[in-house]
Amino acid sequence: MIGFEVIINKKSLVGGIQDGVISVIIDRLALDDRNYLAINFGGYDKETDSHTVWLDEELPINNTITVKVIELSSNEIATSLQNRANRENFVKVPSNIGLEVTVREEVLSAYIRKGSIHLIATLLNDKDKCEIFVDFVATECMDSEDSPKKYWYKNALQLGDSVTIEAKKITKMTI
Numbered sequence: 471m472i473g474f475e476v477i478i479n480k481k482s483l484v485g486g487i488q489d490g491v492i493s494v495i496i497d498r499l500a501l502d503d504r505n506y507l508a509i510n511f512g513g514y515d516k517e518t519d520s521h522t523v524w525l526d527e528e529l530p531i532n533n534t535i536t537v538k539v540i541e542l543s544s545n546e547i548a549t550s551l552q553n554r555a556n557r558e559n560f561v562k563v564p565s566n567i568g569l570e571v572t573v574r575e576e577v578l579s580a581y582i583r584k585g586s587i588h589l590i591a592t593l594l595n596d597k598d599k600c601e602i603f604v605d606f607v608a609t610e611c612m613d614s615e616d617s618p619k620k621y622w623y624k625n626a627l628q629l630g631d632s633v634t635i636e637a638k639k640i641t642k643m644t645i
Contacts (some may be wrong), residue, residue: 471486471490471538471541471542471544471595472486472540472541472542472593472600472602472629473486473487473492473539473541473542473547473593474486474492474494474511474537474538474539474540474591474593475536475537475538475542475559476494476509476524476525476535476536476537477535477536477537477538477542477609478509478513478533478534478616479531479533479534481608482546483511483525483533484542484547484548485511485512485513485547485548485606486513486542486544486546486547486593486595487513487514487515487522487595487626488515488517488544488595489515489516489517489595489596489597490513490514490515490516490517490594490595491513491514491592491593491594491595492511492512492513492592492593492595493510493511493512493513493590493591493592493593494509494510494511494536494537494589494590494591495509495510495511495588495589495590495591496508496509496529496535496569496589496635496637497509497510497586497587497588498516498563498567498568498569498580498582498586498587498588498637500563500565500582500583500584500585500586500587501584501585501611502592504557504565504615505562505563506528506560506561506562506563507528507530507531507560507563507567507600507637508526508527508529508555508557508560509525509526509527509529509535510523510526511523511525511526512526514522514524517636523550523551524547524548524549524550524606526555526560527555528555528557528560529637530564530637531564531567531636531637531638531640532636533636533637534634534635534636535634535635535636536632536633536634536635537591537604537627537633537634537635537639538632539593539602539628539629539630539631539632540575540629540632541547541629542598542632556631564639565583566581566604566639566640566641567637567638567639567640568580568581568587568637568638568640569587569589569606569622569635569636569637569640570580570587570612570635570638570640571589571604571606571623571633571634571635571639572633572634572635573604573625573627573631573633574625574631577644578606578623578644578645579609579640579642579643579644579645580606580621580640580643580644580645581640581641581642581643582609582610582611583610584610584611584612584613585607585608585609585610585611585615586609587606587607587608587609587617588605588606588608589604589605589606589633589635590604590605590606590607591603591604591633592604592605597611601626602627602628602631603624603625603626603627604624604625604627604633605622605623605624606622606623606624606645607620607621607622607623608620608643608645609621621643621645622645624645626641632634
């Protein structure tokens with residue numbers, strides 16, 4: 471089956487579902503008292519009608535995260551977590567921290583003063599068909615405007631591709 475390998479500072483975690491969807495989501499939130507950086511890696515199995523979470527935790531700044539699209543066997547899949555992270559206990563992230571994403575040598579960055587940034591890698595396994603996408607979305611709330619500014623990048627991925635994400639000081643939006 472096709473799945474994801476998530477590598478954070480040389481620590482690897484593998485997940486996949488034969489018939490369902492898996493996703494890796496990195497959130498950078500800066501809204502009022504909610505100000506954090508987090509990663510979630512999980513999925514939904516259509517056959518068993520169940521949700522699985524392999525990773526759900528705070529993401530330290532200046533780490534490199536790589537999401538690889540890989541072929542894997544069921545015995546390589548990580549054990550599901552029993553407890554989810556409590557985002558209320560996460561360390562507040564400095565306002566100048568954003569995300570830099572590299573997809574096939576294309577480098578994109580997102581930085582917001584108030585709003586949210588999300589990197590979403592999604593893999594849909596449906597019998598003999600597999601669809602894989604990466605979305606990089608930023609929403610910036612401006613006090614002087616009624617509606618937020620939205621930025622969006624989307625690309626299809628295939629077996630062997632990887633996406634690299636860095637949470638670090640960003641000074642300009644290139645998404």
